[in-house]
Amino acid sequence: MQSKTRTIGRDGPSFIEVARRAQIVECAIDTIATLGYAQASLHQIAERAGISKSVISYHFAGKDELIQQVIDDVSAAGAAAMWPRVQAETTSAGMLRAYIHSHIEFMRTHPKHVAAVTEIFTHYRSKTHEAAATPLEERLRQGQRDGEFREFSPxxxxxxxxxxxxEVGRRFVATPDLDLTECARELSETFALATNR
Amino acid sequence: MQSKTRTIGRDGPSFIEVARRAQIVECAIDTIATLGYAQASLHQIAERAGISKSVISYHFAGKDELIQQVIDDVSAAGAAAMWPRVQAETTSAGMLRAYIHSHIEFMRTHPKHVAAVTEIFTHYRSKTHEAAATPLEERLRQGQRDGEFREFSPxxxxxxxxxxxxEVGRRFVATPDLDLTECARELSETFALATNR
Amino acid sequence: MQSKTRTIGRDGPSFIEVARRAQIVECAIDTIATLGYAQASLHQIAERAGISKSVISYHFAGKDELIQQVIDDVSAAGAAAMWPRVQAETTSAGMLRAYIHSHIEFMRTHPKHVAAVTEIFTHYRSKTHEAAATPLEERLRQGQRDGEFREFSPxxxxxxxxxxxxEVGRRFVATPDLDLTECARELSETFALATNR
Amino acid sequence: MQSKTRTIGRDGPSFIEVARRAQIVECAIDTIATLGYAQASLHQIAERAGISKSVISYHFAGKDELIQQVIDDVSAAGAAAMWPRVQAETTSAGMLRAYIHSHIEFMRTHPKHVAAVTEIFTHYRSKTHEAAATPLEERLRQGQRDGEFREFSPxxxxxxxxxxxxEVGRRFVATPDLDLTECARELSETFALATNR
DNA sequence: CATGAATGAGCGTTCATTCAT
DNA sequence: GATGAATGAACGCTCATTCAT
Structure with a gap:
């Protein structure tokens, strides 16, 4: 039964339902990260999960819903890992540093997740893609209003x-022994200099 | 018959061979830029060229070779348009400014070419992608050796x-009325500050 | 478990069994009449019944048996509504008139049932279709033996x-504001003239 | 290359193209008549033609175009065989007799064609289905205006x-040894009596 | 009794590729 | 050189059915 038609009783989806969906999403992430979006057919994903292709169709309304779930899951995990660190900063410069470092730290802990959504975003022409940058843009603007940042186009x-x-994410996926710490330090310094008044 | 195995005599490829390949590449660029990579089947490309689908198969070993040729042609055209301007500069800072401006200028004059390779790079697991950055990397390194740039990872x-x-290219493709002049100025300033000693 | 193999003890099918089958058949009729045979998947039927898809599989050997039951139930209901009126007539001409009118009257009172079996008959290679006409055939033959009808192939x-x-049924399903009274009158007159000695 | 994209030069479709389309249409007719519309998948049709499934996709834009071609071909053949005989009649009664006889004669010469379109019409909810009856309706109306037919709803x-x-067509398909001559005579007499003033 | 879960076969369609002419 | 014709594999998806609980 697809999530759309699920009865919204007090129970919600069953345990096994949740587990299966999570498993499938994980396998989708793995497949997309490894083979690329174009090769990540339902057949491939199912094979990696050791299940039949139609199990996916059973738990998701279609491939689109699966992909969206991947985006949602990874975005939620990413946001949860990153924004607290960003919010904790009191200066705009600190915020920017935290933004960069926490993003790259998330790559280290969730390399495939990052690779997968990167693949998806570049192939899927998502509407949500645009939105992702605007919170950052708003914070840059705030840094300018506070006089902490120089004038530039946010x-x-x-x-x-x-x-x-x-780009660091893509490189990391292609070259897993990439020194992420160095990358984070470099980007941090680069954009500190680029934004500083 | 693959182009590689074509050159048997001392003559190399015939005139018509060269012309056909060029025509097909141009149509491929046009098709990819207009319809996107996913919709750019050989059928579509051939139709736009007013030729049969099998002509492409005749002149190219396969779709992969055609795509690669698109990349190569556009890269060559881009390099021809950009490096002279970069080479003409005497300082590393000037070189970097020229690099950015000439790239973005190339987008303005060859929007479809840029759109096509952008589409290809995002949809096609390219192996050649890596190479593109290294000439720039070498020049950045030179700027450091000259003491003009600060220490950073080139x-x-x-x-x-x-x-x-x-990214500007992608945005320009998605939003053709994007102010490229502003973008060029912004990036130029950003990376001047980021690299300056 | 098939209904055929259910009856082991002297009891026959349990009350709940009978009720469930009737409920499912009604929902099947409703679904087929509303969505058409092609869209009437077990999933759709079960959803309308508010039950799980496998309940149907439990109570019926397969979709075929369910469809057959729909035919049987509707045929039985139709016969029950029609034959008394037909039997009540004393002349063959009256019988024929009653046959036509009562059939069309049944359409008016049971539009969904008629729509459903119409859908089924056109989409489903039924074997039982043949049988339906023979009682009528026999009565026509009787009318000829009585000298009331002319000679024709019964x-x-x-x-x-x-x-x-x-055909009137099909038209009625497609056009619910069809004037059934007029249709009944027309058919009645047509076949009175066609059979009359 | 699909018919839609075919160049409308003076040549038109090639001989082999025409032959293949005709062959496929014939096999489609055969398959639909034999197995019924629901079972007539492209795979089945292709198998009967001894060709690959994608050959059909090559010569027809899709299944819809194939089905439409079946309808068109059979309708054209039927009309060509029937209307001249109908038109040749001078009285409305003669016309009606010719209409019935020529239809049933067409069944005798093209049993599968008739079976196929009957299957298609009942499954496809075609728009052209409605239209088919109206020329006949108009002729019945004319017979009434001429005072040759009694008053009835045309x-x-x-x-x-x-x-x-x-119905005779369906019976004939199911029972090929059906006496079509008798059927034609019976229907002819029936509707002569039913329409005669 | 009832169900959620899982399955495999089949659907129409797309596509890069091959081949005889 | 060039082409129309043909092919087979893969795609996402639907569906009736099966099964363990």
Whole structure:
């Protein structure tokens, strides 16, 4: 039974349902990260999960829902891991440093998750993609209002920072022994200098 | 028949061979830029070229070779348009500024070419992607040796600069009325500050 | 477990068994009439019944048996509604008139049932279809023996009458504001003239 | 190359193209007539034609186009065989007799074609289905205007006549040794009596 | 009795590729 | 050189059915 038609009683989805969905999402992440989005067919994903292709169709309304769930799960995990560290900072410069470091730290702990959503975002032309940068953009703008940052286009700067972090992610997936600590330090310094008044 | 095995005599590929390949590559660029990589089947490309699908198979070993040729042609055109301007600069800072501006200028003059390779890079697990950044990396290193640039990882900086430019390309493709001049100015300033000693 | 193998003791099917089968058959009728045969999957039928898909599999040997039960139930209901009126007539002409009118009257009172079996008959290679016409055929034959009807092939005439009534049913399903009274009158007159000595 | 994208030069489709399409259409007719519409998958049709499933996709835009071609071909053949005979009649009664006889004669010469379109019409909810009866309806109306036919609803009568003929078609498919001559005579007499003033 | 879960076969369609002419 | 024709594998998806609990 698909989630759409599920009875919204007090029980919610069963334990096994939740577990299966989680398992499938994990396998989807693994498959996408390893083979790339284009090769990540339901057949491939199912094979990695050791289940039949139609089990996926049973637990998800379609491939789109599965992909969306991957995005949602990873985004939620990423946000949970990152924003607290960003919020804890009192200066805009500190916030920016925390933003970069926490993103790259998340890559270290969840390399495949990051690889998967990166693949998805580049292939899927998601609407949510755009949105992702705007919180950062808003914070950059705040740093300018506070007089802490120099004048620059917050939009272009936000694009640049995101692109730089994503690029490190891609490199890390391709080269797992990449020194993430160095990358984080480098980006941190680069954008500190680029934004500082 | 693969192009590789074609050159038997001393003549190399015939005139018509060269012309056909060029025509097909141009149509491939046009198709990919317009419809996106996923929709750019050989059928679509051939239709736009007004030729049969099998002509492509005749002149190219396979779709992979065609795609690679698109990358190569656009890269060559880009390099031809950009490196002279970069080489003309005498300082490393000037070189970096010229690198960014000429790249973005190339986007303005060849939007479809840029759109096509952007589509390809995001949808196609390319092996050649890596190589592109290294000339820039070498120049950054030179700037450090000259004492003009501060100490940073030339590799990570080169990645960042390329990623930023590519991101502008993606945004430009998605939003053709994007102010490229502003973007070029912003990136130029950003990376001037980031690299300056 | 099939219903056929259920009856082991002297009791026959339990009350709940009978009720469930009836409920499922009703929902199947409703679903087929509303969505059409092609869309009437077990999933759809079960959803409308508010039960699990496998309940159907439990009470019926398969979809075929369910469909057959729909046919049987509706046929029985139809016969119960129609034959008394037919039997009550003393002349063959009256009988024929009653046959046509009562059939069309049944459409008016049971539109969904008629719609469902109509859908089934057109989409489902039924073997039992044949049988339905033979009682009518026998009565036509009787009318000929009594000298009330002219000489004609009772078989072909019976087919024609049934086909005409079914066609009205199809039209009624497609166009619910069809004037059934007019149709009944027209068919009645048509076949009175066609059979009269 | 699908017919839609075919170049409309002076050549038109090639000989082999025409032959293949005709062959596929014939096999589709055969398959639908034999197995029924629901079982007539592209795989089945292709298997009967001794070709690969994708050959059909090559010559037809999709299953819909194939089915439509079956309808068109059979309708054209049927009309060509029937209308001249109908038109040749000078009286409305003669016309109606010719209509019935030529239809049933067409069944005798093209039994599978008739079976196939009957299957398609009942499964496909075609828009053209409705239209088919109206020329007949118009002729019945003309017969009334001429005072040759009694007063009746031409629409219901046309439905009835078509339904009767189609029913004979269905019976003939199910029972190939059905005496079509008798059927034609019976229907002819039946509807002569039913329409005569 | 009833169910959620799982399965495998089949659907129409797309596509890069091969091949005889 | 060039082409139409043909192919087979893969795609996402639907569905009736089976099974353990």
């Amino acid at each position: 939009r272009v700067m936000a694009w640049t920072i995101r692109a730089a972090i994503d | 590799r990570v900086m080169a990645w960042t600069i390329r990623a930023a430019i590519d | 078989r072909v005439m019976a087919w024609t009458i049934r086909a005409a009534i079914d | 629409r219901v009568m046309a439905w009835t006549i078509r339904a009767a003929i189609d």
